[in-house]
Amino acid sequence: MPRTLLIDVPENFSFRSTVYSHGWCELLPFELDDENWRLSYVFSDAGNGKHSPGVMYENDGKVVVELANAKVPDVKVLADARHILRLDEDLTDFYGKLTQNEALAWVSEKSAGRMLRSPTVWEDLVKTLCTTNCSWALTKIMVRNLVEKLGAPAGRGKYAFPTAEAMARMPEHFYRDEIRAGYRSPYFIELAESVTSGKLDPEAWLHSELSTPELKKEIKSVKGCGDYAAENLLKLLGRYDGLALDSWLRSQFYKKHNREKVCNDKKIERHYSKYAEWRGLAIWCDMTERWFTDGR
DNA sequence: GCGTCCAGGTCTACC
DNA sequence: GGTAGACCTGGACGC
Secondary structure, eight states: OOEEEEEEOOTTOOHHHHHTSSGGGGSTTOEEETTTTEEEEEEEETTTTEEEEEEEEEETTEEEEEESOSSSOHHHHHHHHHHHHTTTOOOHHHHHHHTTOGGGHHHHHTTOOOOOOOSSHHHHHHHHHTTTTSOHHHHHHHHHHHHHHHSOEEETTEEOOOOHHHHHTSOHHHIIIIIOOGGGHHHHHHHHHHHHHTSOOGGGGGGOOSOHHHHHHHHHTSTTOOHHHHHHHHHHHTOOSSOOOOHHHHHHHHHHHSTTOOOOHHHHHHHHGGGGGGHHHHHHHHHTHHHHHTOO
16 A cells, blocks of 8 residues: 655755765666656565665655555665665764865755765665776666666566675676676675675674774775775765765866866865865765756 | 777786 | 786767
8 A cells, every 4th residue: 555654854954965966866776757856766675575666755844755555664664765865964064164165165055965875785885886997877777787687576667676685696697698797797796695695794884883994995805896986885884084086076176176187186185185084075066066056 | 880999997917 | 005907888989
């Protein structure tokens, strides 16, 4: 039976700014209707293998979650929605840092800075691997293939994000031929097997007591995860002291701050050093300003 | 239509 | 520790 849940949001929360924070809203099981500002997702109760396609949107100062069925318990859906939209993340200190720089004043005005994420670190980790060394178009293809070919059917033509168990079962040629993952194929299998065997627990990274450099080292132990991928995942975990520089971010920096000339990473790091532990979020907001101020 | 380049990089071998 | 070369794919681009 369909049902509707309501979630209170913090004062400095913007549904649009959060959904548009980066490309994750374009990766299945997320789907964005940017005319009506509704974000779809397939919620899962991993323990029971149940799934509920849902739609999130903002109305009257609350986030509304409409669900197609009652297969996933309310408490699980609510927790996942809060996690996805980062409703419990306190950005007060970050916004305070931005008052030192008028150029980034728009961030707090637009209530930006909450980077959309998946309900599980597992899903974010796999998606991050899909962003490495390829175009965004290929990233979307790989994620779509993973979801539609390995995800559990959830009705209405929707699929949940595949579990580690489902991914561990498939042979390498499946990833090469069906997912189009190329050289990443053995990495996916190794990662999935590590998670299913209990050797690796990505969800524990959310509350890890390790320092960021130590946690980064652990993330980089995953084959296919280098500096960019580890720092990108750290941002999704709520740690912003790495810049997660990739070719897109670098090119945007050259255009905006270096007269379109290439420079080394040290210069980029110096530029954002004043934001201290928030520098990774500061560079991301700075480089994506047009998305929020010009419309996207 | 075909070849080349490169994109939201990383791994390995070698020095 | 630093660096060169290999690695899959698909889209853009030049011819």
